[in-house]
Amino acid sequence: MNQNTLPKAPAIISLPTLLTLLGVLALTIASFVSLAIDWRNLFSVESLASTWKFFQEFAPMNTASPLLQKVLYASLETLAMSALGTGIAAIGGIIMALPASGRFGKPAMYVSRLLLNIGRAIPELVWASIMLIAAGLGPFAGTIALAAHTTGVLGRLFAEALENASPLPESTLRTNGAGAVAAFLFATLPQRLPQMLSYTLYRWENNIRAAAILGVVGAGGLGQMLKYHLSLFQMQTAATVIVAMLLLVAMVDGLSFAIRRWLVS
Template identity: 35%
Template sequence: MTLLDPRVRRLPVPARRHRPRAVVLGWAVAAVVVAAHVVAWNATEVSFGALVDGWRGMAEFLAEAIPPDLAWDVLGPSLEGALVTLWIGLLGTTLSVPLSLAGALLAARGTAPAWAYQPARWLLSFLRAVPDVVFALVFVTAVGLGPFPGVLAIVCHNVGVMGKLWAEALEDADPGPPQALRSAGAGRIQVAAHALLPTVTPQFVGLLLYRFDVNVRSSLVLGLVGAGGIGFLINQSIQLFQFDEMLTHILVVLVLIVAVDQLSALVRRLLGSAA
């Protein structure tokens, strides 16, 4: 008897059920999203017509900025400012590592005492919610202008961000080794040191390199509020209407960012090959 035998009984295909609630919910979500975009469009005063009408101003700006001023009295301070920006991002990242690790251990469910879990997460949320520019303004008023308040601002904000990321990495780690150590009578510190941290170290390093990349860019912005670095030179050039010098500083920033990206990629490849 073949499959085409008329004696074979064909079962009816059940009708597809329509779920009106899901359809209504989908349309409701779509309507909310569209309404939110309409409100955002009006609130931000988006106007492509104004952008087209302002082409003359943009053309005059570019005409004054091009070509960049590559004289050594401009390029030399620009390179020095770029190095200062790099050092701000580097120190802000590395100095935040101990505090970020402590915050991550206190904000992860598997390693935090019950009394410290929520306060640690609230503290990390606060440090993450306050922009680094605000921290820079506070520290500029406290210690004066220069790179040091930029380093402090990066440290404070980076502890909140990196502590949160590292805490999530600890919570997502393989629960097998920690449970084995706990069953053997190990304490929280022993479990973290011998089971959790060795497992998540590659993730920690990857997140640290990512934050270093972000912090170098952030230190550029911090220079605009007096925290030193090449951002301060860019702000000074704009205030003095020296747009050709500004373009020189921006090109130096571009070279710096590309170099940092390449360095981070190289470190990741070396860590991957070593693993």
Template identity: 55%
Template sequence: MTRAHLPVHARPRPPIRWNSSIYWVLIGIAVLIALSFWTLDLQLARMLSIDSAVRMGKFLGELLSPNLDPKFLSKLGIASLETLAMSALGSLIAAGLGLLLALPASKTTNGVKSAWYSITRLLLNAFRSIPELVWAALLLISAGLGPFVGTLALALHTTGVLGRLFAEAIENAPQGAAQALRIQGVNEGRIFLFATLPTVLPQLVSYSLYRWENNIRAAAVLGVVGGGGLGQMLAFHMGLFQMRETSSILIAMIILVVLVDALSYVARRLMSR
């Protein structure tokens, strides 16, 4: 029996169905990518030239020889502690504000929205839509230069991120214990404290620790606008093309991220027991 005589349901499907919208979407994305390469002024010949390779080799040679002068390392240690304090305090403030905003931004058991649902959702969207760097630039007018600006910028942006994550976790929490307390006439505040919060607390802590890791890296970017810490040192020495000092600062940032990542891993393991 030939393919033409097979029933419609028994015929093999063609590998590409041009009447499917997904293929046209992929073709459109491919066209946009091709146009992006065409509109960008990619000077590949200049980038792959011998002169560029020589300069890049010299740059890497300086970058791979960090400055180990004790006086500079002392300043680097103080800036590292400053960055660690900025990220930790900013994350802590964001976790508290995010939880407060997540309560009205989450639906109840029956899917009923609170009176402040739309406003708090809009506020959380606004907080996380503005990057930390922009927050720091805006806060410079009122708070001036220094780590305080960096801490506030990290806290505001992270509040929007954690608030949304916390709200989703509260909405998706198991409702068995909460429903049992609700039937007995317990008010919603006690239900959250004794039923919902213990269930979602490990997840909330995990989200907060993850954002702390991200804030270590974000604190480095804030130095561009004078946010203090390692970022300010990095912007200063990179601006002067002092690659040995820049290398030391980058190593300090890597060490900080690794330490915070290790602390987060240990904390998650302890919570999972």
């Protein structure tokens, strides 16, 4: 066999991949240099002793019955904020994803993508601060803040999912006389619905954590309880709230994971 006809060995790594890795490495090194992290002070004996003393103040947890009732109510409030905010965002995301996927022309696509970029670029805490001015203290502001940010995230993910759907089933229905809406609902949407539901559930997991944090700025739920008791240095009561947060996040994570496994099975 002629040597010229032998297959060439595949390259171990391509040039674009190598340049990307070198760029990431350079950024990582520059980050460590610019931050000037004092590792020696972080892991010094004095620092570790102070940290251990701080954690000791959280034990034992406050398990008084009136407090547990308040924690349960705040947990339900946090759960409701995350679920309702995610539900509103899922509806808003699919509405914004239609023009963002290019179904209504280039101008509509650019405008909708710009709005989605703004929605997800602004953190939940900033949205919550804006909503607190408009709606006042309470879980309503936190719910709208979660919905605003998550709409930007889900809208972009939904748009990419719709862009990657096969156009053949929808075009076949259109050729046979089906309308645009009917063709989309019965051909394109069923292809991507499991993936879109999986995205929504994953964002719900994240919104549980975000909802707990939003309470710090006065948006209700467990976060507001945590801020209140920490500000009064009631560490044992704060420990109860933190444990409730962990249990709530673990419960929603497990439920969401099970549902996503069921969707893809």
